[in-house]
Amino acid sequence: MPHYLSRGSVPKKRHTAHRTAPGFKNEGIFYEEVITTQGFSRAYSITYHLRPPTRVKHIEAAGPIAVEAAEQPVLRHHHLKSGTIPVSGDPVTGRVPMFTNSDVTLWRCRPAQPQAELFRNAVADEVVFVHKGSGRLLTHFGVLPVKPFDYVVIPRCTTYKFEFDTAVQPDLLVVEAAGQIDVPPKYLNHDGQLRLGAPYSERDLHGPTDLFVIDDENDTPVLIKDGSRLSRYVLAGHPFDVIGWDGQVYPFTFNADDFEPITGTIHQPPPIHLTFETPGFVLCTFAPRMLDTHPDAIKVPYAHSNVESDEVLYYVRGKFGSRRGVEEASFTLHPHGIPHGPHPGTIVASRDMKWTDELAVMVDTFRPLFVTKQAMALDDPKYPFSWLD
Numbered sequence: 335m336p337h338y339l340s341r342g343s344v345p346k347k348r349h350t351a352h353r354t355a356p357g358f359k360n361e362g363i364f365y366e367e368v369i370t371t372q373g374f375s376r377a378y379s380i381t382y383h384l385r386p387p388t389r390v391k392h393i394e395a396a397g398p399i400a401v402e403a404a405e406q407p408v409l410r411h412h413h414l415k416s417g418t419i420p421v422s423g424d425p426v427t428g429r430v431p432m433f434t435n436s437d438v439t440l441w442r443c444r445p446a447q448p449q450a451e452l453f454r455n456a457v458a459d460e461v462v463f464v465h466k467g468s469g470r471l472l473t474h475f476g477v478l479p480v481k482p483f484d485y486v487v488i489p490r491c492t493t494y495k496f497e498f499d500t501a502v503q504p505d506l507l508v509v510e511a512a513g514q515i516d517v518p519p520k521y522l523n524h525d526g527q528l529r530l531g532a533p534y535s536e537r538d539l540h541g542p543t544d545l546f547v548i549d550d551e552n553d554t555p556v557l558i559k560d561g562s563r564l565s566r567y568v569l570a571g572h573p574f575d576v577i578g579w580d581g582q583v584y585p586f587t588f589n590a591d592d593f594e595p596i597t598g599t600i601h602q603p604p605p606i607h608l609t610f611e612t613p614g615f616v617l618c619t620f621a622p623r624m625l626d627t628h629p630d631a632i633k634v635p636y637a638h639s640n641v642e643s644d645e646v647l648y649y650v651r652g653k654f655g656s657r658r659g660v661e662e663a664s665f666t667l668h669p670h671g672i673p674h675g676p677h678p679g680t681i682v683a684s685r686d687m688k689w690t691d692e693l694a695v696m697v698d699t700f701r702p703l704f705v706t707k708q709a710m711a712l713d714d715p716k717y718p719f720s721w722l723d
Contacts, residue, residue, distance in 0.1 A: 335371075335376075335377040335516065335517065335582045335583065336517070336536070336539045336541060336582060336584070336586045337536050337539070337582065338580070338581065338582050339541045339542075339580065339581070339582075339584060340578075340579070340580035341475070341476055341542060341544075341545055341578060341579055341580070342382075342476075342545045342547075342576070342577050342578030342579065343364075343382065343577050343578035344380070344382060344578045344579065344580050345382075348380060349366065351363045352364040352366065352382050352578075364382040364383060364384065364577055364578075365382065365383040365384075365385060365386045365387065366380060366381070366382055366383075367380070367381045367382075367383060367387050368380050369381065369491065369581070369583050370583075371489070371514060371583060372514070376514075377581070377582040377583050378581050378582070378583055379475075379579055379580065379581025379582065379583040379584055380579060380580060380581055381474060381475070381576045381578070381579040382576060382577055382578045382579065383575050383576055383577075384547075384549055384571075384575040384576075384577060385551070385570075385571050385575060387573060389569060389570035389571065390567055390568070390569060390570070391553060391568045391569065391570050392553075392567075392568035393565060393566070393567055393568070394565070394566045394568075395563075395564070395565060395566075396557060396564035396565055396566040397564050398562050398563060398564065399559065399562050399563075399564060400562060401431045401434050401439055401562065401706060402706060402707050403434060403704035403705065403706060403707070404704070404705050404706060404707045404709070404710040406704070406705060409669060409670075409671055409672060410669075410672070410718045411666065411667065411668055411669070411672070411674060411717055411718045412665070412666065412667040412705055412709075412713050412714075412717060413659070413660065413664060413665070413666050413713070413714040413717035413720075414432065414664065414665040414666075414667075414705075414709050414712040414713055414714075415661060415663070415664050415712055415714070416432065416442045416663045416664070416665060416709075416712055417661065417662055417663030417664070419442055419444055419712070420444070421444045421445070421446040421503065422444065422445070422446055423443075423445055423446060423447065424445045424446070424447045424448060424449045424450050425443060425445045425449045425462075425496040425498070425504065425506065426449060426453045426557065427450070428443045428444065428445040428446065429441040429442070429443045429508055430442050430443065430708050431706045431708060431709070432665060432705070432706055432708070432709040433646055433665075433667065433703050433704065433705060433706065433709065434703070434704055434706060435614075435699060435701050435702060435703050435704060436512065436614070436701065437511070437512050437513060437612070437613070437614025437615055437699060437700070437701060438509060438510065438511055438512065438612075438614060438615050438697065438699060438703075439509075439510045440507065440508070440509055440510075440646065440648075440697060441506075441507070441508040441509075441510065442506070442507060442508075442663075443504075443505075443506040443507075443508055444503065444504065444505050444506070445498070445504055445506075448497065448498070449495050449496050449497070451495075451555050451556070451557050452493050452494070452495050452554065452555070452556045452557065452573070453493070453494060453495065453556070453557045453558075453559070454491060454492065454493045454494070454556055454557070454558045454559070455488070455490055455491070455492075455510070455558075455559050455560075456490065456491060456558050456559060456560040457490060457512070457559075457560045457561055458490055458510045458511055458512055458559075459487070459488065459489055459490050459510075459511045459513075459514055459515040459612075460486075460487075460488040460490075460508060460509065460510055460511070461485050461486065461487050461488075461508070461509040461511065461515060461610065461617065462485075462486040462488065462496075462506055462507070462508050462509075463483075463484070463485055463486075463506065463507040463508075463509070463590075463648075463650075463695055464480055464481065464482055464483065464484045464486065464504070464505075464506060465482070465483075465505040465506060465507060465650060465663065466482055466502055466503060466504060466505035467480075467482065467498045467499070467502050467503065467504030467505060467506070468480060468481045468482060468498070468499050468502065469496065469497045469498035469499050469504075470496075470497050471486060471488070471494055471495070471496055471497075471585060472494065472495045472496075472497060472546050472574065473488075473492050473493060473494045473495075473542065473546075473574070473584075473585055474492075474493055474573055474574050474575075474576045474579075475492070475541075475542045475576070475579060475584045475585060476542030476543065476544050476545045476546050476576075477542055477543055477544045477545075477546050478540070478541070478542045478543070478585050478586070478587060479540075479543065479587075480496075480587060481589070483589050483590040483591050483650070483651075483693070484587040484588070484589050484590075485587065485588045485589070485590065485609070485610075485617075486585065486586075486587050487515055487585060487586050487587070487588070487610070488585045489515075489583050489584070489585065492584075492585055493556055493573050493574075494585065505663070507648055507695060509617065509697060511612050511614070511615070512612075512614060513612035513613040513614050513615075514612060514613075515610050515611075515612055515617075516610065516611055516612065517610065518608050518609075518610070518611045518616075520608075521533075521534075533593050533594045533595065533596060533606075533608075533609075534588065534592055534593060534594060534609075538588055538589070538592040539586050539587075539588055540586055540587045540588070541584050541585070541586045542584060542585065545576065545577070545578070546574055547574065547575060547576065547577055548572040548574040548575060549572075549575060550571060550572040550575075551570065551571045551572075552571070552572070553568050553569070553570065554568070554569045554571060554572045554573065555567070555568050555569075556568075556569060556573065588609070590619050590621060590650070590693060590695070591621070591693075593607075593609065593619040593621040594621075595607075595621050595622070595623030595624075597623055597624050597625070597626065597627075598626060598627075599626055599627050599628040599631065600626050600628050600631050600632075601626055601631065601632060601634075601635060601636065602626075604618060604635075604696065604698070605618075607619055607620055607621070607696065614699060614700055614701065615697055615698060615699040615700060616697070616698050617695065617696070617697055618695070618696040618697075618698065619693075619694075619695065619696075620647075620654075620692055620693065620694040620695075620696060621693060622652065622689070622690060622691045622692065622693060623689070623690060624688065624689055625684070625687055625688055625689060625690055632681060632684075634676040634680050634681055634684050635675065635676060636675060636676075637673050637674070637675030637676070638673060638674060638675060639671075639672070639673040640668060640669065640670045640671070640672075640673075640674075641670065642670065642700060643670065643698045643699060643700055644667065644668070644669045644670055644698070644699045644701075644702055644703040645666075645667070645668045645669075645674075645696065645697075645698050646665060646666070646667050646696065646697045646698075646699075646703065647665065647666045647668075647694050647695070647696050648663075648664075648665055648694060648695040648696075648697075649661065649662060649663065649664045649665075649666075649692075649694050650662065650663075650693040650694055650695060651691070651692070651693040652690070652691035652692040652693055653690075653691065653692060654692045654694060657676075657677055657680070658677040658679070658680065658720065659677075659714075659717075659720060665709075666717075667703065667705065669702065669703065670702060674721075675721070677720060677721060678721065678722075
């Protein structure tokens with residue numbers, strides 16, 4: 335979790351009356367809401383509302399979200415070109431699932447309209463990678479500016495709404511995590527601070543800048559997702575009525591261009607790119623970096639057999655030195671059980687290179703990952719044979 339933040343007005347002590355100005359009609363106090371993780375055993379935040387956050391006027395089913403794995407009669411590598419998926423829906427309803435298992439679902443989204451209603455994911459943390467577009471994320475924690483190449487980390491049960499500028503078509507990669515998104519423990523010292531030598535620091539993590547207090551008692555719908563089920567709760571007032579909060583559970587951004595790559599005289603393994611982790615997968619950032627300096631170094635990754643993980647790479651920017659035929663917004667899936675490695679000719683081509691400008695997002699899962707039916711429409715069936723000369 336990110337470091338402690340405090341915004342707006344909070345009382346001196348937790349769980350004590352946070353009194354309003356004289357004449358305030360709701361019992362003379364602001365209403366405390368405690369937001370916890372893993373029961374009460376891990377990070378939490380405490381928010382203070384103008385009115386109780388529990389007032390519900392209507393509940394209705396809002397339909398299922400089906401994420402269906404495609405029939406895959408053989409185990410093989412996949413290459414999907416997702417850059418031209420149709421513009422559709424909004425930042426929530428326009429999501430198209432690409433890969434899935436019990437720990438994670440990866441979605442692509444090129445929204446056609448602004449987000450229509452407030453949204454809350456009840457059972458999963460989300461990481462929204464902003465490939466293109468800029469704007470802000472509005473939540474009960476306040477305003478969070480977003481820009482290209484931001485990882486927008488949204489803890490589960492955060493009610494939110496994206497507002498993107500209209501100048502550039504937003505283009506998003508969404509990682510929906512069943513487990514909690516964490517800063518890797520190996521990057522933290524005994525005191526919980528990011529170590530000197532970690533590839534990013536607290537200064538690179540950006541929480542909400544300002545409160546976004548909405549004092550509105552009109553009916554307000556919130557679309558809630560828990561797994562494949564959607565429900566619509568109509569609240570008796572707007573949930574963004576928070577006048578203050580503090581804690582370590584809140585949405586934040588980390589920009590991929592702030593990742594500080596770790597390099598060596600010879601090729602370093604993928605864990606050096608580790609950015610976030612969960613119990614079921616890791617998320618890594620392949621950032622622009624100096625290449626290996628040993629005179630005999632092979633500057634592209636060695637052939638690798640994935641013994642206990644499936645590897646997805648999403649290609650964001652630049653030229654990826656070990657791979658032919660990929661383009662911006664391509665995915666490759668290199669699954670368990672079969673080796674993958676640099677394409678023919680890339681080893682020789684890399685010998686005189688001193689720097690790579692590639693930017694890519696990698697998700698390595700610890701359980702097999704399945705391609706969805708929608709993704710198979712984007713698949714190149716010739717990709718498994720692309721290592722032939």
